[in-house]
Amino acid sequence: MDRRKLLKALLAAPLAGVSGLAYARKKGMAMVEELQQNWKMFLAAGVTAPSPDEALKLSKDEWRKRLSPAAFDVLREAGTERAGTSPLDREKRAGVFVCAGCDLPVFTSAMKFDSGTGWPSFFTTIPGVFETKADYLIVFPRTEYHCKRCGGHHGHVFEDGPAPTGLRYCNNGVALKFVPKEGRA
Numbered sequence: 001m002d003r004r005k006l007l008k009a010l011l012a013a014p015l016a017g018v019s020g021l022a023y024a025r026k027k028g029m030a031m032v033e034e035l036q037q038n039w040k041m042f043l044a045a046g047v048t049a050p051s052p053d054e055a056l057k058l059s060k061d062e063w064r065k066r067l068s069p070a071a072f073d074v075l076r077e078a079g080t081e082r083a084g085t086s087p088l089d090r091e092k093r094a095g096v097f098v099c100a101g102c103d104l105p106v107f108t109s110a111m112k113f114d115s116g117t118g119w120p121s122f123f124t125t126i127p128g129v130f131e132t133k134a135d136y137l138i139v140f141p142r143t144e145y146h147c148k149r150c151g152g153h154h155g156h157v158f159e160d161g162p163a164p165t166g167l168r169y170c171n172n173g174v175a176l177k178f179v180p181k182e183g184r185a
C-alpha cells in the first residue's frame with residue numbers, strides 16, 4: 001500500500017467500521033509513527049492549531065473563569081471524572097481531540113480505542129504534547145500526564161494497552177474537546 005492510499009484508508013477507517021487500532025496492529029509501530037506524523041490530516045479545513053511551545057499560563061482565578069467547574073476540577077486540580085460520564089468515550093467520528101484548557105491538539109480519532117473502562121482511551125498521542133510525572137495519590141505509583149502547553153492534568157498512562165504500543169492513555173473526557181474533521185461537533 002503506498003503512502004497516499006494508506007492515509008486515505010486511515011481517514012476512511014472509522015466510517016468503514018474498521019478502527020484505527022486494527023490498522024495499527026496490522027502495521028505495527030511503523031503505523032503508529034505514521035499516525036503521529038500525519039495527525040494534521042484529521043484537522044478540519046481552516047482550523048489552525050497552537051503549538052505545544054506557545055505556553056499558556058493563567059492564574060487559578062483566570063482558569064476558574066475560563067473552564068467549567070468539572071473541567072477546572074480535572075485540569076487544574078488533578079481530579080478524576082466519574083467513569084462512563086463523558087460523551088467523548090463513545091465518539092467515533094474522524095477528527096482531533098484538543099485540550100479543553102488551551103485547544104492544543106493531543107490525540108486523533110485514529111489513536112482511540114474502546115478500553116471498556118468508561119474513559120476515552122488512546123494507544124498513542126500526537127508527539128510532544130504531554131509531559132509526565134509519577135503520582136502517589138493512590139497507594140501504588142501511577143504515571144500522570146499533563147498538557148505541555150497549559151499544564152492541565154489529563155489522566156494517567158498505563159502499560160496494559162493494546163499492541164503495538166501496549167499503552168493506554170486513560171483520559172478524562174472533560175479535559176478534552178472533540179473537533180470533527182467534517183461537520184459540526
Ligand SMILES: [Zn+2]
Binds near residue numbers: 103148
Ligand atoms: Zn492544554
